[in-house]
Amino acid sequence: EGGEGCLDTYERAAMDNKDSEAEIHPLKTEDVKAQENHENCVERRIIIKQASQLSRLSRWRTAAFFISLFLCLMIVFAFSFIIPCPERPVSERTWLRNYDNAVAYQFLAIEDVNEDKVQDVVFIFKATNGSSSFNSSCSDEGLPSPCAFITAVSGTNGRVLWERPAATEVEWMQCGIKQLGGAPGCLVVGQPVSLTAVDQQTGEVQWRQSDDFGANYTVLTPLSVIPDVDGDGVQDLIIFIATGDKIKTFIHSGKSGKQIGSTGSLNVDGEARYVMLSPGSSHYFLFYTANSLYAYSLKDLCSAATGMEIKLPGLEQDPQWEKNMDRTTHRLTTLSAGDIRYLAKIPGRSRENILVVSSEMATLISAQNLQALWTLNVSHVMSEPLLGYYKPDVLDVVLESEIGPNRKKVMIVEGGSGAVQWDLKLNSRAESPRPAMLSTADHRSTFLIWGEYQVAGNETISTAPLQKLYLFHPSYTNVLLELRNNTDQIIAFNATLFERSRHACYVLLRGPQPGEEPGLVSLMKRKLKEDVSESKVIWLSQLAVDSEQYIRDRLYRMRFHSRV
Numbered sequence: 001e002g003g004e005g006c007l008d009t010y011e012r013a014a015m016d017n018k019d020s021e022a023e024i025h026p027l028k029t030e031d032v033k034a035q036e037n038h039e040n041c042v043e044r045r046i047i048i049k050q051a052s053q054l055s056r057l058s059r060w061r062t063a064a065f066f067i068s069l070f071l072c073l074m075i076v077f078a079f080s081f082i083i084p085c086p087e088r089p090v091s092e093r094t095w096l097r098n099y100d101n102a103v104a105y106q107f108l109a110i111e112d113v114n115e116d117k118v119q120d121v122v123f124i125f126k127a128t129n130g131s132s133s134f135n136s137s138c139s140d141e142g143l144p145s146p147c148a149f150i151t152a153v154s155g156t157n158g159r160v161l162w163e164r165p166a167a168t169e170v171e172w173m174q175c176g177i178k179q180l181g182g183a184p185g186c187l188v189v190g191q192p193v194s195l196t197a198v199d200q201q202t203g204e205v206q207w208r209q210s211d212d213f214g215a216n217y218t219v220l221t222p223l224s225v226i227p228d229v230d231g232d233g234v235q236d237l238i239i240f241i242a243t244g245d246k247i248k249t250f251i252h253s254g255k256s257g258k259q260i261g262s263t264g265s266l267n268v269d270g271e272a273r274y275v276m277l278s279p280g281s282s283h284y285f286l287f288y289t290a291n292s293l294y295a296y297s298l299k300d301l302c303s304a305a306t307g308m309e310i311k312l313p314g315l316e317q318d319p320q321w322e323k324n325m326d327r328t329t330h331r332l333t334t335l336s337a338g339d340i341r342y343l344a345k346i347p348g349r350s351r352e353n354i355l356v357v358s359s360e361m362a363t364l365i366s367a368q369n370l371q372a373l374w375t376l377n378v379s380h381v382m383s384e385p386l387l388g389y390y391k392p393d394v395l396d397v398v399l400e401s402e403i404g405p406n407r408k409k410v411m412i413v414e415g416g417s418g419a420v421q422w423d424l425k426l427n428s429r430a431e432s433p434r435p436a437m438l439s440t441a442d443h444r445s446t447f448l449i450w451g452e453y454q455v456a457g458n459e460t461i462s463t464a465p466l467q468k469l470y471l472f473h474p475s476y477t478n479v480l481l482e483l484r485n486n487t488d489q490i491i492a493f494n495a496t497l498f499e500r501s502r503h504a505c506y507v508l509l510r511g512p513q514p515g516e517e518p519g520l521v522s523l524m525k526r527k528l529k530e531d532v533s534e535s536k537v538i539w540l541s542q543l544a545v546d547s548e549q550y551i552r553d554r555l556y557r558m559r560f561h562s563r564v
Contacts, residue, residue, distance in 0.1 A: 091118060091503055093527040095158030102127035102521045103512045105148070108492035109175035109186065110507070113152045113161050113200055119498045120155045121507055122175050122186060122200075124148050124166065125521050126514060133160040141165040146518075150188060150198060153523060155498045155505075162203030166196055169514070171219045178225075179234045179254050181206025187237070189219050195239075195257055209257035211250065218242040224276050226251070226283070227312055229302055230260050238301065240285075242272055247287065251305050261305035267329070268294060275343045279351055279367045282318045286332075286354070288340045293332045293356075295325050324370050334370050344385045346415055347395065355397065357381050362399065364418065374418030382408060383434040388445035390414070390421045390474050398435055398447065406465050410435065410449055422477060424540070426451030427465035436495035438504050438528070440473070441559035446528075447472045448495050448506065453480060453538055469506075471532065473558065479551055480538040483531035486510075488522075495528075501562045504528040532556045 105124045113120040128146045130136035138147035141164070148170045152161040167190025175186040180197045185206055188196040193213050197206040213219075220240040229236045234255035241248040249264035270289035277284050283298035299315040324334050339359035346353045346364060353373065354365040359380065364373040380402040390396045395415040403409045408428040412421045428451045436448040449472060452465040467490065471481040488510040495506040505528060511521035532555050537548040546554075 091156045091498060093530050096522060096524045097153060097158050099125050099521040101518045103514050103516060103518050104491050104509055104521045105170055106492050107173040108494050108509055110494060110496045111175050111200060118155045119496060121153045123509055124150050124170050124173055130163045131160055134163045136163055136165060138165050143168055164203045166190055172221050174223050175200060181255060187223060197257060207257040213241045214243050220274055226298060240274060247272060249301055264301060264304045275345060277345060277352055277367060279318045279321060282316045284321060286343055288343050290339050294330045295321060295332050296330055320369060341381050342384055355385055376413060376418045386435050386437055388437040388447060392443035396421060426453055429465055429467060433490050433493035438495055439561045439563045441561045444474050473555060476551060478539060478541040481532060481535040482538055483535050497560055497562055501560055504560045529556055
């Protein structure tokens with residue numbers, strides 16, 4: 001109680017002090033109140049101003065949002081309705097072009113000529129006049145009639161893209177050369193002896209050079225593109241001409257066609273062919289005859305032609321190859337084998353390997369140490385080896401060997417081990433086209449094979465077997481699809497994807513060849529699915545797993561893949 005009394009006394013004293021102060025200083029109290037009112041007004045103004053700014057900012061944000069939305073809608077509308085999307089060429093499933101009173105050469109190139117992302121066809125026929133599409137004649141290029149016309153045909157519909165008289169006769173044509181006169185082009189080796197560079201897109205002649213190859217010569221093919229030797233910024237060309245037991249070498253500028261340096265000469269012991277290999281950072285040319293194998297480095301050939309030491313990237317020499325080579329004769333003694341039929345490059349893990357096919361066996365040689373990796377007994381191989389995939393992403397080699405009169409055996413050999421994965425015996429003509437391959441989306445391959453299949457136990461050797469085209473896919477190891485039966489003379493055959501990873505087709509060039517009586521020449525493109533849907537299913541064994549229609553439907557739906 002005493003504490004409460006003291007507190008009340010203190011509070012009363014404080015109040016009395018305030019009252020007395022107010023009585024003594026009345027103006028001071030009024031100033032304090034006015035200051036407080038002023039501060040309150042200022043605070044209210046600041047709050048109102050901030051609210052106004054926030055309100056204006058909110059309106060700007062709203063406006064920006066709707067303007068952005070409007071612009072987005074306008075862009076979508078423009079791309080959807082106003083700006084046209086690039087039209088995708090509609091490829092016809094099949095087309096056919098005929099040329100009357102003509103003959104055709106065995107050259108068939110597949111390239112995108114008009115840059116519409118669809119592959120086109122380039123070929124050569126010989127006639128008095130060109131097709132009616134261009135009304136071109138031999139006299140347009142100062143050539144006697146008849147002459148050879150190089151022609152590009154659209155892969156979409158068979159329309160002639162361009163056509164040009166090229167030469168009186170054609171020894172060789174090679175397309176897809178990336179730098180030829182400054183543009184992608186085709187190189188034509190013609191008679192009288194001339195080299196003609198043709199722009200692949202327009203058909204215009206980029207350059208033409210005359211050459212003296214001598215008498216009774218043979219052009220070794222394919223022609224090889226080499227690094228820039230003359231320093232004009234364009235890759236150059238090396239051409240090998242066989243005359244008896246000698247091989248002449250000509251190096252030509254890819255930009256102007258002019259010969260670089262002088263003509264070289266190589267000694268061999270018979271009719272030769274060659275392949276170009278690139279072990280490591282060097283380039284070598286392997287020439288093979290029936291009994292010997294010769295190796296020449298690109299550096300030696302360029303130095304001999306120019307008469308000076310050439311030091312350019314890609315012109316180094318490989319020590320392992322130089323050690324295994326006779327420096328005088330250039331023979332590769334470790335690889336020489338009797339009766340060499342074919343030499344082929346087989347991609348390896350780090351570098352290309354060499355497949356040597358002789359009359360009795362096939363041997364894969366390591367390009368790194370020139371040692372044999374595997375050997376397979378196979379006799380009388382009829383055509384150049386073809387690469388494909390029997391198992392997913394496992395590279396294989398397709399070999400065709402003669403096993404009797406008008407009989408052949410097709411084998412799919414694993415590239416890494418030499419083991420035979422699959423084989424098939426067929427009746428076959430001597431001029432039968434070699435097989436073709438198309439890569440599928442399951443990382444394997446579809447194989448197209450020409451011949452005539454006969455059921456086991458009912459084989460009869462025919463003097464003129466039929467030319468039938470068969471399709472084989474490793475998902476059905478006991479099934480063939482018979483696609484078509486062809487009775488005309490086939491000059492050239494190829495299969496490819498006309499668009500990236502789609503539109504699998506094959507191309508047939510049929511008719512008479514040079515030296516034969518002129519007649520009807522036909523060029524046909526046909527979509528593979530068109531034949532698959534109407535194909536005949538052939539069982540290679542008695543075990544039928546699925547119905548024939550199910551197999552046709554599944555292979556019809558098969559997707560393809562463009563390998564890099």
